[in-house]
Amino acid sequence: MSYEELLTQTALANEQVIVMTAENRALVRNLPGILGKRFIDTGITEQTMIGAAAGLALRGRTPVVHALAAFLTMRAFEFVRTDVGIANLPVKLSSFIPGFLSDGNGPTHQAIEDISIMRGIPNVTVFAPADEDDLVKMLPQIWESKSPAYTRINTRKTTYIHEPFTPGKAEVISEGSDVTILTYGLLFEQALIAVEMLKSEGLSVGLINMRSLKPVDEQAILKASAQSKLVVTLEDHFLTGGLYTIVAEVLLKHRTTANVLPMALNEKWFRPALLPSVLEHEGFTGKQIAEKILGYQTAHNQPQILTPEFSE
């Protein structure tokens, strides 16, 4: 099922659902004709759209709002925080082209701090599906919840069939004693490739699709840290404030530690190009991920190299 089909089905089944967009109709093109007045396009006005969504939610509606991730989170940040977060209203933020998915757009469109800033707002929950199958398995529960929710929309198709979703629970793909990769969003695809390569090198490899970044599955993180010699956090996000930070917080909260290798964007925006080239250039292909992990394993055995290299 596609995102649009799921949204159509949900909105037809529930009169309270309102679909909104700040003139970003890419994935909701058929909905104006189907939903009539329950489809609201406010034009290129992310802030006003969020405020209006809060007003609609005050009247008992569940607005599912669409805009580009960078503008939904940053242009409208104070509106999300003040109108939706403080009021704790069930506004569902569908954010398009987050992370590397904005590939050729350049830094203005790169939402690589979105997890960080959205999870910083009390009441707002944060989700990041691995692919379209994961997305359509996650969204029904996200939409049914009474909480404000931010979802990184990812409609890429993969061959992986995901488990049913429970908010706050990660999807454990495999467990391993040598290394466990924790990831979310489109890098899940690359992680699958990396896992196969690492396994072919004889390593015992775990992979966890985090799915829900707030609330986060603390037990999955703690278990992976306890049973694997190395934990890798893999994300198309700034190093600060994303999964690496979440893992660090969880470990410290539980007074434990682990060898953690972060793969994220450290103090830099990524070079714009088509997605495969971006991944290659930034070092996030499955092969590069596997090589970096193997390199870290080696480096880790050499005490003089204390920290891995993250940036260019």
Added chain:
Amino acid sequence: MITVENNNYQELTDTALKVREHIIRMSTDGGCFTGASLSAVDLIVYLYNRFLNINKDNLNNPERDYLFLSKGHDVPALYGTFAELGLLEKERLKNHLLLNDHIYWHPNTKIPGIEFHSGSLGHLPSVAIGVAMDLKISGSTNKVICILGDGELNEGTCWEAMLVANAYKLDNLLFVVDRNHFQANMRTEDLIPLEPLADKFEAFGAAVKRIDGHSFAELDQAFGAFPFQAGKLNVIIADTVRGKGLPSIQERADRWFCNFNADEIEQLLLELHGQHNTTLTSETLVVR
């Protein structure tokens, strides 16, 4: 709520005087936005007593009118009006700025009758739009009012919201500008000029009326005609005076926020009732 015959405004005048008293009494022990809120008293008193279908029995009824106070600094006028209407116990006004209550410098929904929190300017026009849209979708004929400050009109989202209101022909929505001609610290026309303001709103597609915001007769006439143009966002520019009712602080840029001592409060109450014509020399003013 308007009856054409009812053109006796003595009751409203009396209520407005009491609301001004409440505001003065709140202007101590930490203070409040005295000058900023006195300009909106007559407007708010009029709206709750004569225009809005809002009372203490229907605050949670979806079939009520909505008032959104986007100019959060006017909240003492709202609290004073709520106290006079019986939405809020008068005794609770003494809890202003105390931790054991929720009466502080900006509106919040813990106080019955407050529809949405505000304080960050330029937010409630869009929230009001969302409610107005839903009333349209739901087929409800209730009205939505959003009170804006003129200083608040510096915020781009006010104008963004007007574009959207125009696109959606929200004639159940009324923006009311408390046009006291002051920003926080100076006259609007000296900092970010707004005139010709009515022309600006009209250029955004609104139907506009400009009135004396202290004249109940003019308020009655303007609001009574709402919606004065169908299929359009309606706007009332209510020309008001900052600090209205207290000549000693009236029209003074430095009396936006006031924190007076007990003696000064007494003087101001006397001044309000016209028994003295005092001039404040207080240096207790706090600028926030």
